[in-house]
Amino acid sequence: MRVKATINGRRIERDVPDSITLLHFLREDLGLTGTKEGCGSGECGACTVLMNGRTVNACLVLAAEIDGAVIETIEAESKDGKLSKLQEKFHKHHASQCGFCTPGMVMSLKSLVRENPKPSEEEIREAIDGNFCRCTGYKQIIEAVQDATGQLKKPEDIHYA
Amino acid sequence: MLENTRREDLTYVGRGVDRVDTLEKITGHALYTGDLRMPGLLHAKTKRSPHAKARIRRINTQKAERLPGVHAVITGDELDNRLGLYLVDKHVLARGSVRYHGEAVAAVAADTPAIAQHAVELIDVEYETEEPVLDPVAAFRRNAPLVHPDLGRYNYIKEVFTPLPGTNIANHTKLRKGDIEKGFKDADLIVEREYSNPNVQHVPMETHVAIGQWLPENRITIWTSAQSPFTVRNLFCHAFKVPRNQVRVFVPYVGGGFGGKAGIGLEPLACCLSRKAGGRPVKLQATREEEFSLLPCRSGLVYKIKTGVQKDGKITAQKMTLFWDAGAYADYAVNVTRASGYSAAGPYEIPNAWIDSYTMYTNKPFGTAYRGFGHVEVSWGVERHMDFIAHKLKIDPLEFRKTNALKPGSLTLTGETVTEHTGNVTRCMEAVSREIQYGSLTKAEKAREKRTGMKIGKAVVALHKAPAMPPFTATAVIIKMNEDATVTVNLALTEIGQGAYTAIAQIVAEQLRFPMDRIKVSLDSDTDKEPYDWQTVASKGLVLSGNASILAAQDLLKKAYETAGQVLRASPVDLDHDDTNVFVKHHPGKSVPFSRLAVGYAYPDGNAIGGPLIGVGQYIAQGLTNLDKETGQGLPALDWTYGAHGLVVEVDPATGEFNVIRIASAFDAGKVINPKTTRGQIVGGVLQGLGTAMCEGYIYDESGRLMNSSFTDNKILTAMDVPEEMVGIAVETPQIDGAYGARGVGEHPMIAICGGLGNAIHNACGADLVHMPIRAEDVWRAIHKIPEPPRTGFLRGKSCKP
Numbered sequence: 029m030r031v032k033a034t035i036n037g038r039r040i041e042r043d044v045p046d047s048i049t050l051l052h053f054l055r056e057d058l059g060l061t062g063t064k065e066g067c068g069s070g071e072c073g074a075c076t077v078l079m080n081g082r083t084v085n086a087c088l089v090l091a092a093e094i095d096g097a098v099i100e101t102i103e104a105e106s107k108d109g110k111l112s113k114l115q116e117k118f119h120k121h122h123a124s125q126c127g128f129c130t131p132g133m134v135m136s137l138k139s140l141v142r143e144n145p146k147p148s149e150e151e152i153r154e155a156i157d158g159n160f161c162r163c164t165g166y167k168q169i170i171e172a173v174q175d176a177t178g179q180l181k182k183p184e185d186i187h188y189a
Numbered sequence: 190m191l192e193n194t195r196r197e198d199l200t201y202v203g204r205g206v207d208r209v210d211t212l213e214k215i216t217g218h219a220l221y222t223g224d225l226r227m228p229g230l231l232h233a234k235t236k237r238s239p240h241a242k243a244r245i246r247r248i249n250t251q252k253a254e255r256l257p258g259v260h261a262v263i264t265g266d267e268l269d270n271r272l273g274l275y276l277v278d279k280h281v282l283a284r285g286s287v288r289y290h291g292e293a294v295a296a297v298a299a300d301t302p303a304i305a306q307h308a309v310e311l312i313d314v315e316y317e318t319e320e321p322v323l324d325p326v327a328a329f330r331r332n333a334p335l336v337h338p339d340l341g342r343y344n345y346i347k348e349v350f351t352p353l354p355g356t357n358i359a360n361h362t363k364l365r366k367g368d369i370e371k372g373f374k375d376a377d378l379i380v381e382r383e384y385s386n387p388n389v390q391h392v393p394m395e396t397h398v399a400i401g402q403w404l405p406e407n408r409i410t411i412w413t414s415a416q417s418p419f420t421v422r423n424l425f426c427h428a429f430k431v432p433r434n435q436v437r438v439f440v441p442y443v444g445g446g447f448g449g450k451a452g453i454g455l456e457p458l459a460c461c462l463s464r465k466a467g468g469r470p471v472k473l474q475a476t477r478e479e480e481f482s483l484l485p486c487r488s489g490l491v492y493k494i495k496t497g498v499q500k501d502g503k504i505t506a507q508k509m510t511l512f513w514d515a516g517a518y519a520d521y522a523v524n525v526t527r528a529s530g531y532s533a534a535g536p537y538e539i540p541n542a543w544i545d546s547y548t549m550y551t552n553k554p555f556g557t558a559y560r561g562f563g564h565v566e567v568s569w570g571v572e573r574h575m576d577f578i579a580h581k582l583k584i585d586p587l588e589f590r591k592t593n594a595l596k597p598g599s600l601t602l603t604g605e606t607v608t609e610h611t612g613n614v615t616r617c618m619e620a621v622s623r624e625i626q627y628g629s630l631t632k633a634e635k636a637r638e639k640r641t642g643m644k645i646g647k648a649v650v651a652l653h654k655a656p657a658m659p660p661f662t663a664t665a666v667i668i669k670m671n672e673d674a675t676v677t678v679n680l681a682l683t684e685i686g687q688g689a690y691t692a693i694a695q696i697v698a699e700q701l702r703f704p705m706d707r708i709k710v711s712l713d714s715d716t717d718k719e720p721y722d723w724q725t726v727a728s729k730g731l732v733l734s735g736n737a738s739i740l741a742a743q744d745l746l747k748k749a750y751e752t753a754g755q756v757l758r759a760s761p762v763d764l765d766h767d768d769t770n771v772f773v774k775h776h777p778g779k780s781v782p783f784s785r786l787a788v789g790y791a792y793p794d795g796n797a798i799g800g801p802l803i804g805v806g807q808y809i810a811q812g813l814t815n816l817d818k819e820t821g822q823g824l825p826a827l828d829w830t831y832g833a834h835g836l837v838v839e840v841d842p843a844t845g846e847f848n849v850i851r852i853a854s855a856f857d858a859g860k861v862i863n864p865k866t867t868r869g870q871i872v873g874g875v876l877q878g879l880g881t882a883m884c885e886g887y888i889y890d891e892s893g894r895l896m897n898s899s900f901t902d903n904k905i906l907t908a909m910d911v912p913e914e915m916v917g918i919a920v921e922t923p924q925i926d927g928a929y930g931a932r933g934v935g936e937h938p939m940i941a942i943c944g945g946l947g948n949a950i951h952n953a954c955g956a957d958l959v960h961m962p963i964r965a966e967d968v969w970r971a972i973h974k975i976p977e978p979p980r981t982g983f984l985r986g987k988s989c990k991p
Binding site: 055059060061062063064065066067068069071072074101102103105106111115118119120121122124125126127128129130131134152153154156157158159160161162163164165166167168169170184185186187188189 | 205207208210211212213214215216217218219220221223224226391392393394395396442443444445446447476477616617619620624685686687688855861864865866867868869871872873874875876877899900901905907908909911915916917918919920921
């Protein structure tokens, strides 16, 4: 099937087989490997991208479905060699360890912050409830978002006994 | 090493600097093995056993081979190569028989994953099923069917392990300390109880993936998500009898390991397919389902603890019998068994101890290393047991722990004397106890109980762990100075998310007195280019590679000073340096910049001296010994990291539902190199420990089929499960042979969380729990004393009577 879409601000027009997923299309056909596959069944959120501004699991969307859609992936998050505010705060707060969940996590949070510039901690947790992270324990991710939205009271640290 | 350096004299060590590996990760540009593209790449899929135990009568691959787009089909018949880290018991593909449901029996490489999958479905396998052995206690019985009838013919490391041919025992580790009979005779009270833990999956977000290319004349390249490139090379070369210098293992970014990627995994199969496909590179990436059921997990455990204790709370004797459910192959499980054998009592002094730790083969997915191995599992029973005894004695459980805690002068289970430099577990317990206001409920907590109808309970638990590794474990680090006096650090310790490279960069910056932005740690590992490192495991990286980094930096400076001495006509002992220049101490105006020394110094007339500056640091664990095979006595521990957790938990007595309100965790880190990465390890490890404690675990049916091999039924914790408050605390008792006094803390946050949760729940509502994980329904049953239904395929209701 022929699809026309806007991906990271660029128009594309491609023939795609009916059966391939958006995740496969992004990674294999467009070389956008920043979007990761963690389970292939829509449970872990590693492949989260934005489709018309809403988060989707790219492994559950067929490439054929994106005709006419606007898709945003992690590769467009930093612009002109500059990190986005979210990325900056991820860096500052050590919110990324192995990093495999990070692209999906950033996309979920980007969508959250766009719609809700001052999310509560509960809203942040809910926004990433579908994004598994096995390394960080989520705390530093939550703090990064609080900092990015100007809500971090005091940066948490370890205590010395 | 440099353990007494004062905090105020440190510029980079001890500071929460930014991680050196995140920029690529947060922009999506970090390339993991599965992201690599190369010309001619083929894709592989495996055909897997539908039976837990069966003879393979016949495999017909003809239809698969004829499918267009298929380049290689391979079965176990063609591969008489065995793998094994400590006990060499596993073929690359099942050969002759299958030993667990999900084991790979054949594999295909094809143009696309879809074609490979189609071809796999065309492979026809005829099996003759046999009765599997599915629980470790049943496997121990004299007449149990044997998982490995050929055990007596396998190679293994004889100095360390003791397999018993003719049984399902892959290893028996013994620990004998003091006089156990006398110890029990001296006791006023003897408490004996059983505990159990299920198999658990590591769940790295990146599933295992390997690309193998096997060219003519045995020139082999492997790209892999492995934690330990040199161990992959070593085991590969053992199995295929090829020289080490013919095999190159390349590890790019790794999407989490937690021990599951510590050894060798999919690499040999990808390479064998490549050899058969004429040398085209072949990629084999596990699906999430395969991550659960093809690849290894954490071993299950059934164990019995018998403790003798005096009225005043002093433990006099402890006898433990542990049956590790290792599954079909020994892999790391034999070493997990060994580690639990020498440390099973937790951070407590047991004057008279008797431990039998058995690695039991069963027909289930096999066990491997998992963060804190031998300790996370055993700490569940030990910490529940400590509370149970304390309650029997009517002594406060924290006081009971402190009475028995290891302290200077104590002898560990293996006879090592604890000194004031070993670390301080009592301070860890006291720190978390203060943090959670242990001993009573605060006003706010009482109000919360009233408001919610929930019951709040608190608990303090303690833990310890030393790296489980060979006594002669070694590593090396190379630092190369570039023309502009920046440096590049090469090491084969891999960065798997733990933050090791950031700590190494800080240590190198501190030693060189160069700013952090002049230090680059090369972010991938390549056995052709990096110097040797044994493995990225066991929380040993900071001590071993940290020390090697210090030595490499000192070596680099020494070489710079040698050339500078000639340039400045001064002896190297009279030289000093700042971040730019080497200068004569007593004539600071006489100096030469590092940038003019970096690749050799050239005089104005063109004459030159020196050469490219390269610092080399080697470090090997020192003074450790193998353990006596009859008594377990010896020195196994590079360093002991002690820790403690304090938990505040609320339980609904009507339903058994519970929330973890607050966790405080303290570790004697020796020296915190980076408080932010340390906190990352603490928070992440504690949450992983909570997952193990609350919900994770394999469930099998009666035939040994894994029933929950997906995230739908085998959940991990999400952001919604994070406790309201998590506090990380560092105690700093410097480790004499640690880099700047540091000890590892990577694994420790996960240990004893399970026991802490069980104890806090018990203290809240009286539920007496002995099986992990603790689900709401388990708490409800325990509160109402309703017998638990048998945990299928694991305990099956049978009691553990060796």
